[in-house]
Amino acid sequence: MAKSLQTPAPELQKPGVKAPVQETLLTPRFYTTDFDAVAQLDISADEAQLRAIVDELRADYNRHHFVRDSEFQQSWDMIDGETRRAFIDFLERSCTSEFSGFLLFKELSRKLKQRNPLLAEAFNFMARDEARHAGFLNKAMADFNLSLDLGYLTKNRTYTFFPPEWIIYAVYLSEKIGYWRYIIMFRHLEKHPELKFYPLFGYFESWCQDENRHGDFFKALLRSQPQLWNNWKARLWVRFFLLSVFATHTLTVLERASFYHSIGINAYQYNIQVIEKTNETAARAFPVILNTDHPEFFRRLEECSDINLKLTTINISNSPKIVKFFQKLPLILSIIGHLLRLYFIKPIDAEVSRQAVC
Numbered sequence: 001m002a003k004s005l006q007t008p009a010p011e012l013q014k015p016g017v018k019a020p021v022q023e024t025l026l027t028p029r030f031y032t033t034d035f036d037a038v039a040q041l042d043i044s045a046d047e048a049q050l051r052a053i054v055d056e057l058r059a060d061y062n063r064h065h066f067v068r069d070s071e072f073q074q075s076w077d078m079i080d081g082e083t084r085r086a087f088i089d090f091l092e093r094s095c096t097s098e099f100s101g102f103l104l105f106k107e108l109s110r111k112l113k114q115r116n117p118l119l120a121e122a123f124n125f126m127a128r129d130e131a132r133h134a135g136f137l138n139k140a141m142a143d144f145n146l147s148l149d150l151g152y153l154t155k156n157r158t159y160t161f162f163p164p165e166w167i168i169y170a171v172y173l174s175e176k177i178g179y180w181r182y183i184i185m186f187r188h189l190e191k192h193p194e195l196k197f198y199p200l201f202g203y204f205e206s207w208c209q210d211e212n213r214h215g216d217f218f219k220a221l222l223r224s225q226p227q228l229w230n231n232w233k234a235r236l237w238v239r240f241f242l243l244s245v246f247a248t249h250t251l252t253v254l255e256r257a258s259f260y261h262s263i264g265i266n267a268y269q270y271n272i273q274v275i276e277k278t279n280e281t282a283a284r285a286f287p288v289i290l291n292t293d294h295p296e297f298f299r300r301l302e303e304c305s306d307i308n309l310k311l312t313t314i315n316i317s318n319s320p321k322i323v324k325f326f327q328k329l330p331l332i333l334s335i336i337g338h339l340l341r342l343y344f345i346k347p348i349d350a351e352v353s354r355q356a357v358c
Contacts, residue, residue: 007085007258010146017149020096020157028097030157031104031167035111038164043119046224050118053217057125065206066136071199076143079197086259087198088144093252095137097178099150100157101171102130122217129210140200168222169241172285173278175215177245180277182208188265195264219285229287235347238286243343246275246290247301254305255312272298283350294345300338307331307338 010019043050079087105127112120134150141147162170186204189196196202222228229238250271253260257267276292283289291297314327 007082007089007256010085010088016145017147020148020153028093028100030100030153030159031162031170032107032159033104033162033164033167035108038108038119038167039112039115041116041119041164041221041225043116043221043224045226046220047118049220050122050217050224053213053220054118054122054125056213057122057129057217060125060128062129062132062206062210065203066132068136068139069199072143076198079144082258083197083262084144086256086262088141088146089256090259091137091141091144091200092148095134095141095148096153097174098130098134098137099148099153101174102127102134103154104167104171105130119221126214126217129214133207133210136203137200140198143198165225165228165237166241168218168225168228169237170245172215172218172222173241173245173282175211175218176281177249177274177278178211179208179215180274180281182211184270184273184277185263185265189263192264197262201263215281222285229285235288238288239290239343239347242279242282242286242290243339246279247304247339247342249275250301251305251308254302255308268302271301283348283353287349287351288347289350290342291345291348296345297342300342304335304338307335 105123109120109124109127112123138147138150182204186201186208189201228234253267253271253274260267260270275298279289279292311328311331314324314331317324319327
C-alpha cells in the first residue's frame with residue numbers, strides 16, 4: 001500500500017455543515033480571468049468544430065442520469081473509520097472542484113452573452129453540467145450527515161486570476177484528467193462490484209462523458225488560437241501545465257492512498273495510468289507532450305509525494321512556526337529540484353504524429 005497519512009475527522013462549520021478544507025496548493029482552486037479578452041477571441045479557425053460540440057452540449061445526454069434511485073435510500077453507518085473519513089474527503093474535494101468550474105463557466109457565460117454568443121452558450125451548458133455534478137456530490141455527503149455550504153464557498157473562497165490562455169490550458173487538462181480518473185475507477189469497480197461500497201461509483205461512466213465533452217470543447221477552442229500551440233512560447237507553457245497537473249495529481253492521489261485502497265485500487269498504479277492516458281490524450285490538442293516513459297519521470301514524481309507527506313507531518317506538528325519554516329525549506333527546495341529536472345526532460349513532438357492520434 002502507498003504511504004499516506006490518516007484522514008482527519010471532518011471539522012464542522014455548524015451542525016451538519018462541513019467546514020471547507022484549508023486552502024493549499026493541492027486543494028481545488030477557484031479561478032477568474034480577463035472576460036473582455038475571452039470575448040474578443042477569434043474562433044473562426046475552428047468554429048465548425050466548436051458549433052458541433054455545442055450541439056452535443058445542447059442535447060444534454062445526461063439530463064436524466066443524475067437521479068438518486070432507491071439504492072441510496074438506506075443508512076450508511078456501516079461505512080466507518082478511515083474509509084468513511086477518506087470517502088467524505090473525496091466527496092468534498094470533488095464537489096468543490098465541480099462547483100468552482102460551475103462558477104467560472106457561469107460568469108463566462110454571463111459576461112460573453114452579448115459579445116460572443118457561441119462561447120456564451122457553450123459555457124452556460126458546461127456550467128449546467130458542473131452544477132449538476134456538484135449538487136449530486138453534495139447530496140452524497142448528506143448521506144453521511146454532512147454537506148457543504150456552497151453559498152459560503154462562493155463568497156469566501158480565494159479567487160486566483162488566470163489569463164485566458166492559462167484558463168484554456170488548465171481547464172482542458174482538468175477536464176481530460178477528470179475523464180480518465182472517473183472512467184478508470186468505474187471500469188475497475190465494474191470488474192470488482194464487491195468493492196463498490198456506495199452507489200455513486202455506478203454513475204461515473206456517464207459522468208465522465210460530461211468531462212470528456214468539456215475537454216473536447218476546450219481542445220477546439222485551443223486549436224482555434226494558433227498563438228496557444230504554434231510557437232516556442234506555447235511549447236514551454238504546455239510543458240509547464242502538463243507537469244503542474246501531473247505533479248498535483250500525484251501528490252493528491254498518493255497523499256490519499258487510503259481512499260483508493262478502500263476500493264481495491266493501488267494508488268501508485270492508478271496515478272501512473274491516469275497520467276499516461278491524459279498525456280496521450282493531450283497530444284490531440286498540445287504541440288508537445290511529456291515523455292512519461294523516461295525512467296526518471298514517475299520516480300521523481302513519487303519522490304515529490306514522499307517529501308510532501310513529510311511536509312504535511314511538519315505542518316500538523318506543534319513546533320513553532322520558525323522551526324517549521326527551517327524544517328520545510330530544504331524539503332520544498334528538493335521538490336522544486338525534482339520538478340525542474342522533469343521539466344527539462346526532452347518532450348515528445350505531438351505535431352509530428354497528430355494525424356495518427358486525432
